[in-house]
Amino acid sequence: MSTEIKEIVFDNVSKFYGEVLGVNRVNLTIPPGVTSLVGPNGSGKTTLMNLMTGLVRPTQGSITVLGLTPQQPEEFFRHVGYCTQFDSFPKGVTGFEFVFQSLLLRGITRVQANQLAWEAIDRVGLREAALRKVAGYSKGMRQRIRLGQSIAHHPTVLVLDEPLNGLDPMARAETIALFEALGKEGMHVILSSHVLHEVDKISDQVVLMSFGYVVAEGKIHGVRSEVKEHPMQILVRCDAPNRLASRLFSQDHVVEAKLNNDGRGVLIRTRDADEFYMILNKIVVEDNITLETVAPADDDVNSVYQYLVGGAGGGGTV
Amino acid sequence: MSSMATARKSWGDAPWQLWWSQLGAIFQIEVKKAIWMRRSIWIYLVAFGPTFLIALHAIVDHASVGVGIPVDTEMMATIFQVYYLRLGIFFGCLGLFTWLFRGEVVEKSLHYYFLSPMRREVLVLGKFVAGVAASTVIFGTSVLLSFVFMYGHYGAAGRDYVYHGPGLGQLMAYLGVTVLACIGYGSVFMALSLVFKNPILPGLFMLLWETFHAVLPSWLQKLSITFYLKQLSPVTLAPDGIMALFTVIAEPVPAWLAVGGLLCLSVAILLLARILIRRMEISYLAD
Amino acid sequence: MAVYKRTYKAYRGAMTPTWSRFTVLSRYGFSTLFESRLFTAYTVVCIVPFLIGLAFIYLMHSSAAQALLGVRMGNVLEVNNKWFLNFLAVESWMGFVLTAWGAPGMISKDFANSSIQLYLSRPLSRAEYLVGKVSVLASLLSLTTWIPALILFGIHAGLQGDGWGWKNLWMAGSIFVGCMLWIALISLLAMAIGVWVRWRIAATALLFATFFLLPAFSEVMNLVLRTKWGRLLDLPYVIVIVWRHLFRIEPAGFSRTNVDSFPLWAAWMSVLAFCAFSVFLLNTRLKAREVSRG
Structure with missing residues (x-):
């Protein structure tokens, strides 16, 4: 049938x-x-x-x-x-x-x-x-x-x-x-x-x-992950964002590390998310950093749509 | 398997039960819409206007009692042939049948039918049958009441004319022609509403065609609804002046052929409507 | 918000004069009508009788053209009041189809889409709205009725000479008044129907019914009630009575049964009553949607 x-x-x-x-x-x-x-x-x-x-x-x-x-x-x-x-x-x-x-x-x-x-x-x-x-x-x-x-x-x-x-x-x-x-x-x-x-x-x-x-x-x-020309953004909230940022910035695939205004987080832009997660685990263990959250910041339809089409995604609408 | 056997098998496999219940559902919905909606008021006025006048005539015009039956018979025939057949049923069907599809487009509700598990042929047939039923009920009732008022006030003489004279036969013929008129005009207007966004102007052309077909060559006359209907009318009117347009029949055909011819014409038009509806897409532009 | 931060300012620039504001509706009305190629083509067809009339008048006065074509006009068809009445009858019915085609949509769409409130909430009164709409029809119908008729009258007067134009100047007045009456009647009626029946197609059908079905009903009334007053509802009939009077045509020129037994005053009354009733309907419907302005 x-x-x-x-x-x-x-x-x-x-x-x-x-x-x-x-x-x-x-x-x-x-x-x-x-x-x-x-x-x-x-x-x-x-x-x-x-x-x-x-x-x-x-x-x-x-x-x-x-x-x-x-x-x-x-x-x-x-x-x-x-x-x-x-x-x-x-x-x-x-x-x-x-x-x-x-x-x-x-x-x-x-x-x-x-x-x-x-x-x-x-x-x-x-x-x-x-x-x-x-x-x-x-x-x-x-x-x-x-x-x-x-x-x-x-x-x-x-x-x-x-x-x-x-x-x-x-x-x-x-x-x-x-x-x-x-x-x-x-x-x-x-x-x-x-x-x-x-x-x-x-x-x-x-x-x-x-x-x-x-x-x-x-x-x-x-x-x-198919959108290679736009590095992925990942927000990491932890107790030592400055140290984490400096360690991560030395990696080739990390193109930007931006500290949050509240001093409790760092926004990373990376070309290789898988590599980033591996390195992050290593740094956390080596430097004894306490992580609160790790979350993709632009892994959603809105961001993908903006990257692909260039539409205004602000406010949640295309 | 031979083509005949294949056809027989597909005929047997067809979901008749489903189609039948769908036809019933469409019939109920459409008849209710056509008969009870406020927009049908004008059709009632068109249908029952002469009935009201004849009722008035029955109440007021007592002078003609007992001597006026032949006069009133001719009057009834004139009203039926000129008013009902040429204009009343024509405009009534124009309103009812064009609304069946074009109205759904205007109200943006046709897609509900198109999204049902229903063949579009079933939809065409269901709507058409509902339209015929509604128009027949409205105009049949009005013709029946007109007839009753026309002869009722003659008392025993009227009853004698109806039951022992030609009256009952005439009534049956009037009602039969009314049904055929609804079928004929209905099929044309339904097809027109599927072709044209505004079916009224082609409708006007049809009115002219139906009025002046008597002066056309005989083969063209056969493409007219009234060609068949006027032959079935029970009382022949004198072809005086402009009335000749409504009464003269160049090449009369037997009644069975007139009925058959009209039904064949209607079926042909419905088959055309079937093709049109199959091609139809939902596009609710401003109407 | 602090007052100094308020940057919004109402428009205080130049405005078009109030008296001419209705022409905005007219302009849009024309452009909407002529978007349809079929309508444009039909409007052109409406000029054909004028061209035929023009050719006829020219042929009548040119013996060279007659000789060339091998025809002898003689006095077979004289250009007189009957000729102009027949010309107007043809043009008027063509104009009627033009109105039935264009008019219902012009106003019924405003009602169906609830845009009438928008018009009337702007500085546009009921009367201006109506004038804007009616002016479209009036211009179109004028272009196909009295204007070509007067042009033909002028050309014939010029070619005929011998003071024909002055002697028959009353005919020019009849052409104008007769056409204006027809234009007012069908425009107002079409508008009133368009206002009450919001579906354009139904409005067109109802307009046709008024001119074709109502006369039949009036004949039924005459037949059943043995009267002649049913003809008050027969608009084509009463307008012919009025035109015949305006064009000073003898009763014998008409073949319609009992045509002369119907009084002229009743015909005028019927036409004017239909116009007045249409205005009443229009006013009632528009008034209900007018936004009151302080």
Whole structure:
């Protein structure tokens, strides 16, 4: 059976809207887990998601999701749920009706649909508002009910376009936890965002996009180590930062050692992180230095994105 | 395996149960939308305007009681052929059927259908059947009520005309033609709404085509919905002046051929709609 | 924040005159309409009757051209009040399609996208907003109706000589008044429908329904209630009555049944009532969205 294939595969996919480029020559294989599509507005994230779910067709190339294509809708959409960015609903429906009707369209019986709808509504925390018209919902509630609709049929692949937009901090935290849980259950969760620090926490892998091209993909640490031209930054907090800085600075791969203002830490920039960690262990033992923390300072999506694309990553957004 | 055997196997393997339940779901959603939404008010006004006038006529115009049945029969036929068939059902179907897809694009909700595990052909069929049901209910009820008001106030003479005269046959024919009109116009408008962002201007062209098809060559007349419908109308009107456009039939065809011809035309248009919907992408630009 | 640190200053530079501010809407209205190549092409098509009329008048007055083409015009078609009325009838219906195409979108989009509040919260009053929108239609329709008609009138008067122009100067007035009435009617109606029906397509359909379905309904009314007053709802009919009066055309020139039994005052009343009702609808809808300014 085709669904034995576990990946989502883009094979040389391009999409042009007339003369406007959507995405170009995308070759991508997405394994199970939480994958984030990261890029600024207009970088092609939504196009990639629409291509994946058959809402638009590629100009060239092919896409398969678990070995299926949207041309086999009965099988394909049994496995796929897509929460789009369109903040719109069929007119006049309540939250419950919205989820319930979409389950009926899937050919699920009324009794079963009723049960699944309430289960999804509970999962997004909207039980109390479920019987009210969607038109009266806040932006966050609308986002949550759309999320509920996309997971109600228990998909294997969940595609989410900017799913955290409009959510308050509490709802954000809950939703992120939900994505993490779904990813751990073995589901493909593909989400797009331009708020990097949020997706950074939960992503197993990232796809970085810019101007319609995939500029990097893979696990975030792997992608970071590929960026050779930008030395890695590592913050070391210890009781003798001055001594540590002087010892480290004599190493060839260390290009900068900068003391923290509070006098309790040193920020190292190195071209070889593995070598650095080995040397650090040695120095700590030899000089009897007490370490508090050792943490990469730019081993995150935000920094990687800045290095690769040059976008403004300040404030956590691209 | 022969191609026939392959076709038989794929026919047998097709998920009929799923398609059937999906059709049912679309039907329920769309009929509810078409019949109960506020935007349908104008269609009710178009449909029930003449009914209201005929009811008024039944209440006020007692002078013609007992002597006016032939006059009122002609009046009913004129109203049906000129108002309902040419304009009322035409505009009603224009509103209902263009909204089925174009309305979903305007309200940015079509993607919910496209993201369901549903063949787009099933979606087209489901929406079309729902549109036909809604328009038939609205216009069928209005024609039925108009007929009842037209003959009801004649009392025993009216009942005699309906049950023992040609009345009941005429009513059945009016209702049958109403259903066929909804099918014919509906298929055209649904296809137009899939091709054009603004299907009204092609709709206007169609109105002109349907009005003036009587002066076109006979083979072109067969590409008109009203060509078939006017042949099925139970009462023939005198071709006086401009009325000739609505009544003259250059090459009459038997009733079964008229019904079959119209259904074939509608099926052909629906097949075109099937191709269009398969190619459709979601792009909610300003409408 | 300390006062000295406050660097923000409201704009105090030069402003365009208030009276001409509505032209911003007109300019954008024109550019939006002519973004569509199809609309532009149709606008050009609307000039075709004018060119035909021009050729006809020239041919009538040029015996050399007649001889060259091998035609004898004689007195088959005289350029008179009926000729101009027919010319305007053709141009008016073409203008109607132009309006139905362009007008509903001009205003319904502002309502559908809630941008009307933005316009009215700026120094733009309801009247200025309306004038800005209507001026687009009025200019377009003028270019396809009374302006070409008056040009033809002038050319014919020049070629005919013999004081024809002075003797028939009233016809120029009729052309202008008749066209203005038509322009006001369809522009206001299209705008009012666009305001109430926010979906452009539905607004276009409703405009067509007003001009095609309502006359049919009025005929049903006449037939069922055995009256003639149903025609008050038949806009194409009442406008013809008014035009016929303006162009001093004898009743015999019209073949429509019972055309003469409908009084002129009722036709005028119907046209003016439709205009007034449209203005009322527009005002009601716009007033509800106007941001009050101190």
